[in-house]
Amino acid sequence: MNDRLSTLRLFVRAARVGNFSSAGRELGLSQPSASRLIATLEEEVGARLFSRTTRAVTLTEAGATYLMRVEAILAALDEADHEARGTGELRGSLRVGTSSSFVLREIIPRLPAFLKQHATLKIELVANDRYQDLVTEGIDVAFRFGPLPDSSAMARKIIHLPRILMASPDYLRERGTPTTPSDLAHHSVIIGPAHPSPTFSFRKDGRVTSVRVDSQLAITINEGATASAVAGLGIAASSENSARAELAAGQLVRVLPDWDFGSMEVNALFVGGKTIKPAARAFADFLLRELRPPRRELARFSGPPESVSVRPNQ
Structure with missing residues (x-):
């Protein structure tokens, strides 16, 4: 799991559950791998998206804005996939x-x-x-x-x-x-x-x-x-x-x-x-x-x- 789209889905899940470990586990990743992917995403974006503590992670102001945009992108992609299938599934x-x-x-x-x-x-x-x-x-x-x-x-x-x-x-x-x-x-x-x-x-x-x-x-x-x-x-x-x-x-x-x-x-x-x-x-x-x-x-x-x-x- 090293493509940008998968990393964005990981970011959304981490933002929702407030925990890299739980988000990573849902997507078949270890906590170190999930943390590393989020850190790489922050480097690519050029902004700190999460504030980290020993117990949880919370979105920064930049992270909250980024989440809204990313979820819109993922929703649009889901819509495109749904229409392409043409089955209603x-x-x-x-x-x-x-x-x-x-x-x-x-x-x-x-x-x-x-x-x-x-x-x-x-x-x-x-x-x-x-x-x-x-x-x-x-x-x-x-x-x-x-x-x-x-x-x-x-x-x-x-x-x-x-x-x-x-x-x-x-x-x-x-x-x-x-x-x-x-x-x-x-x-x-x-x-x-x-x-x-x-x-x-x-x-x-x-x-x-x-x-x-x-x-x-x-x-x-x-x-x-x-x-x-x-x-x-x-x-x-x-x-x-x-x-x-x-x-x-x-x-x-x-x-x-x-x-x-x-x-x-x-x-x-x-x-x-x-x-x-x-x-x-x-x-x-x-x-x-x-x-x-x-x-x-x-x-x-x-x-x-x-x-x-x-x-x-x-």
Whole structure:
């Protein structure tokens, strides 16, 4: 392994994992060989790309800029190879970033069908309830919730997920069932990522009603908010999809079902400049087809998927 292209792939892996040994091992290299190749690359580039310590390596400012350019080049090469094959076969690796709830509830159940179509593709799911930095964490495609700020990166609108309120039957028996939004002021409302603000707004018959709720419990992961509602700790907000199983099992029931509580926009966010990795584009298209509502329900959502501009590190 001594060609420039292979060295660039090694550089990208080292930047992603923060370790020459791990990156080299993935590519069949010893740690000394990986370190030597990176040092040679730095000499050829004429800049120090990594800061080195005994425990890890981190990108320098020049290295971070170089990574963005190199990943765009490698993505363009992958695209060329993909088109040349003409078979639709996806190869290599795909790194997907999203929330823990979305990966558990929506991605993993659908993953067998996608992997069956692309048996030579390797997927790494990076799941947590904070926004991953797409560049420094090497995310090829990330799924984001809510409106996205303007920037130069590309995103694909996947779907709008209706937002609902829900509580356990035991909680509602003990505390009563709200019939209007103003009733929420007398309930314990769980604050979670689906609605982090204590002010809740509803729409009905063309009128907007807002209420400020009291919260004894706040939690940063959506699965935790759902579990807390099941445990009878209060009323929680979530997307309808994220609580489908608990609602079907009767562990949770909808609260204020006749009031429109809005929806959460889901976007697929890409890195790599104007060149999107073929596997990233294919996976976003796959989820779009899987999650798109039946034609009779399309009027509930705000139009077809579209490209928008967003920040690459959000």
